Amino acid sequence: MSNKTAIVIGGGIAGCSTAYALAKLGIAVTLLEQHDQVAMEASGNPIATLYPKLSIKTNAQSTLALQGFAFTLDLLKQLPNHAEFFNVCGQIQLAYDAREQSRQNALISQQEVTFFQALDAQSASDIAGIALKTGGLLLPQAGWIKPKAFCNALVNTLNITKNFYTCIISIQENASQWQVNDENSAFIADIVVLCNANQVQQLSLCKSVYSTPVRGQINFFAPTTASQHIKTIICSTQYLSPAVDGLHSIGATYAPHNLNPDSETADTLENMRALQKISPEIFDSIQPYHAQGRVAWRSQTLDYLPLAGQMLDEKTLRAKPPRYNANPADLPWLDGLYVNAGHGSKGMITAPICAELIANVASNSALNLDKNLASKLNPSRFLLKELGLKQLANALY
Ligand SMILES: Cc1cc2nc3c(=O)[nH]c(=O)nc-3n(C[C@H](O)[C@H](O)[C@H](O)COP(=O)(O)OP(=O)(O)OC[C@H]3O[C@@H](n4cnc5c(N)ncnc54)[C@H](O)[C@@H]3O)c2cc1C
Incomplete structure (x- = not known):
């Protein structure tokens, strides 16, 4: 061609x-x-997380997510200087409520899925670098990238x-x-x-x-003594990243039909409530409602x-x-x-x-x-x- x-x-x-x-x-x-x-x-977000959402059912979405995840990892490794914008830090999906716990139990019982590891709260805390109240699933191959x-x-x-x-x-x-x-x-x-x-x-x-455009807001905050040792991406309903270029990211909100380009307080609150659930210590160590935000739109089918x-x-x-x-x-x-x-x-x-x-x-x-x-x-x-x-x-x- x-x-x-x-x-x-x-x-x-x-x-x-x-x-x-x-x-x-x-x-x-x-x-x-x-x-x-x-x-x-x-x-254009400062970082994006790289992990497939694990699904109990095999369907087109889950197959594409798994194959796409492997493909992007391979592609990244082909690019020069990829270590500057790609970090395989792992991701922990917390079993943050009864529903998520039972979803994770079902995933664990599906023996064919081998690339994640079940963790109790203590092992999750050791791997994440902060105290966590619950365990969850670790995807060691997951990570973050700098999309730009x-x-x-x-x-x-x-x-x-x-x-x-x-x-x-x-x-x-x-x-x-x-x-x-x-x-x-x-x-x-x-x-x-x-x-x-x-x-x-x-x-x-x-x-x-x-x-359809679906608005999403992420918020950022500078590392504190409570957060500076985070080593992995930690997810509940939102994700919390390790500090990258001096900022942690927490997000993202999901609002169809909202075209407001400015950061919204309601979204900051939503992200900060998620942070508080992941780590009350980090929440208490920052000025949560002053965290800077960035807004963008997904293209959702x-x-x-x-x-x-x-x-x-x-x-x-x-x-x-x-x-x-x-x-x-x-x-x-x-x-x-x-x-x-x-x-x-x-x-x-x-x-x-x-x-x-x-x-x-x-x-x-x-x-x-x-x-x-x-x-x-x-x-x-x-x-x-x-x-x-x-x-x-x-x-x-
Ligand atoms: C808040 C938020 C957090 C997210 N977090 C993650 C994450 O952690 N991990 C993940 O995998 N995904 C994440 N996503 C989703 C991911 O960011 C998007 O799926 C992805 O960026 C879409 O890429 P795209 O190239 O299709 O669209 P875009 O990045 O929007 O690119 C479209 C481009 O087209 C250009 N354009 C539009 N019209 C024209 C025109 N007429 N002529 C010329 N140029 C034009 C625009 O300027 C733009 O640069 C997140 C999304 C949001 C909103």
Whole structure:
């Protein structure tokens, strides 16, 4: 594919990992980002945690979480100087109430899951570096990353052209290529990948790609004598991180339909109540209600799965709906137009594996995901389901 060109719209983790996956194939990639640098929105928190939420049931979400977690860990290790922005410090999920305790008991009884360890309160405290009232599950391979540095490493390692201050407002077919436009310029390429989170559906051809902005706030505080020895990520309803660059992070809140960009006191209270439950000593050692906050929006889909893959042409599908058992190859695919978005609360472990999926589809290579799972991620799945084509939506590859 070395003579192909690609445009990636959006410089968060989805865009940066997609640009990297395509550039690795020898494709000439241009990344277009509306801000002056990468990772300014959801991917812009000072740290992100890296762990899969362990699930009792095996389903598409849990399979993607486990495979995505392993994929991101491998990817990080390929990047130069990764020790500067990636730390495998482990994560302890506390059994903070009866429901969580029984969920953890069920997980422990599933012998096939081997990568976590059950801890009592004393061992959890020893490993975490602070006194904890309950035990929980330790994931030793989990850790934290600095998302901005991760994004920069992805787009600066290979030869990727970056255009900042470029806000794409429209997209159109141009001969057998794609043209995307900002207010002043047009960019043309064989492949376009929309990695602009909740803004994907603002572009024509993508009106059916549903996701909702879900506001999240994290708060930060400087280490105190009570907190300075925290060694792992500690989770109850929220996560508490070790101090990274002189700040602990606690979060995140989850508020659909809230578009307030400012830090809210109610969210600070929610995060601080979670901190108090994890460690009353740390809570008492800081000025909890003055903790600085950062707000961003997740891009959340209805089924909690990302939107990743090639687009179908909505106009043709609606005008001439295919039969429920149509051959997927005969569907009105938009050649070269892809989406990588809808990563909800777990983009650091889902976006890179979805980027690889898109690179595989674009280069006609074997898929890195099971075909059924890859189908479940397709960005046109909600449209197919709306047209009564659920069976087809689950068998697109
Ligand atoms: C408070 C909070 C805490 C979180 N914590 C974690 C965590 O600990 N671990 C984890 O794995 N995940 C976490 N997440 C989720 C994770 O941050 C997201 O899933 C991930 O960052 C999404 O990446 P993205 O690239 O899809 O979106 P974004 O990072 O939002 O990137 C989209 C980019 O597209 C650009 N863009 C938009 N429209 C245009 C346009 N028209 N033209 C050009 N550019 C455009 C934007 O400027 C932006 O840079 C958290 C999310 C929040 C909100």
